[in-house]
Amino acid sequence: MALFITDECINCDVCEPECPNNAIYEGDEIYEIDPTLCTECVGHYDEPQCQQVCPVDCIPNDPNHVESKEQLMDKYERIMAAQA
Template structure:
């Protein structure tokens, strides 16, 4: 499943650059995570990097976007497929 950022976010700016899928962006008030791009770092790392760097532990699982590890891996493959295709 994807992750989400709660209202406890202090806008410290460390999660956005840590995300290998560019799923994290600055929302109107706090950072947000695009569930269509979040793979919980499956395919990149053993654990979600945003959670590793977050100083306030405000990034829980998003129960509205439940996905299995295999679904997250499939999403990772789709997201990275275009990066693997050489430009013409």
């Protein structure tokens, strides 16, 4: 599943540069994650990098975008093909 950023976000700017898919962007009030680009770092890392660096632990799994590891890998492969 994709991840999302809760309103507990303090806009510290550490998550955005860690995202290998450029899924994290600055929203109107807090950072946001584009679920069409979020692969939970599948294909890049063993764990979501944004969750690893978030100082307030405000990046949980998004229950509205449930995906298996296989679906996340397929999404990763589509993203990489589109960037090539």
